[in-house]
Amino acid sequence: GMFQLRSTNSSVTTGDVLSQIEFYNSDASGHGRTVQSRIQATAFDNFGKQSLRFQVSNNSNASTLVDAMEIESNGNIGINNTNPDERLDVDGNIHLSGVLKVGQFTASEAAALSPENGDFIYLTSTDATFTSIGFWGRENSVWVKL
Numbered sequence: 001g002m003f004q005l006r007s008t009n010s011s012v013t014t015g016d017v018l019s020q021i022e023f024y025n026s027d028a029s030g031h032g033r034t035v036q037s038r039i040q041a042t043a044f045d046n047f048g049k050q051s052l053r054f055q056v057s058n059n060s061n062a063s064t065l066v067d068a069m070e071i072e073s074n075g076n077i078g079i080n081n082t083n084p085d086e087r088l089d090v091d092g093n094i095h096l097s098g099v100l101k102v103g104q105f106t107a108s109e110a111a112a113l114s115p116e117n118g119d120f121i122y123l124t125s126t127d128a129t130f131t132s133i134g135f136w137g138r139e140n141s142v143w144v145k146l
Helices: 107-111
Strands: 017-025 034-043 050-057 065-071 077-079 088-090 120-123 134-139 142-145
Antiparallel strands (some): 034 050, 120 134
C-alpha cells in the first residue's frame, strides 16, 4: 500500500506549504488539544524542488511550533536553522559522543578553499603557507597551526 499527500495548489511559489503531517494532542489537560509537531513539504523554488521542515512545540507554549530541522532539496540539513549553507548546518552547540572525522587536505587543496574564521582542517602536505602537517584553524583571516 501507499500513503500519499497531494497539494491542490496549481500555482506553486517558493515557500508554499505543499502538504504536511500534523501530530495532534487530544489530552485536554496541560496545554490542551493542539498540534504538538508537524512535518511540512515546502516548495524550495518554483521548479518542483521541495524541502522538508520538522516543527515541534515550544516548551513554554505548546500551541506555538518552532522550526527544529530542515532538509533541503540539495541535501543540506539545518538543525535549528531553516537556511542551511552546508551539508550539515547546526545553529547551537553540538554534543558528540563519538569520533569527529575531519577531512584531509593537501596544502594546494587548502589554498583553494574559501575559508572563514573558525574553519578547521587537517593538512597532509606542506608549502610556504602551511609549514607543517597537522591541524590548522582559521583565525583573524589567517591560517594558524594548532
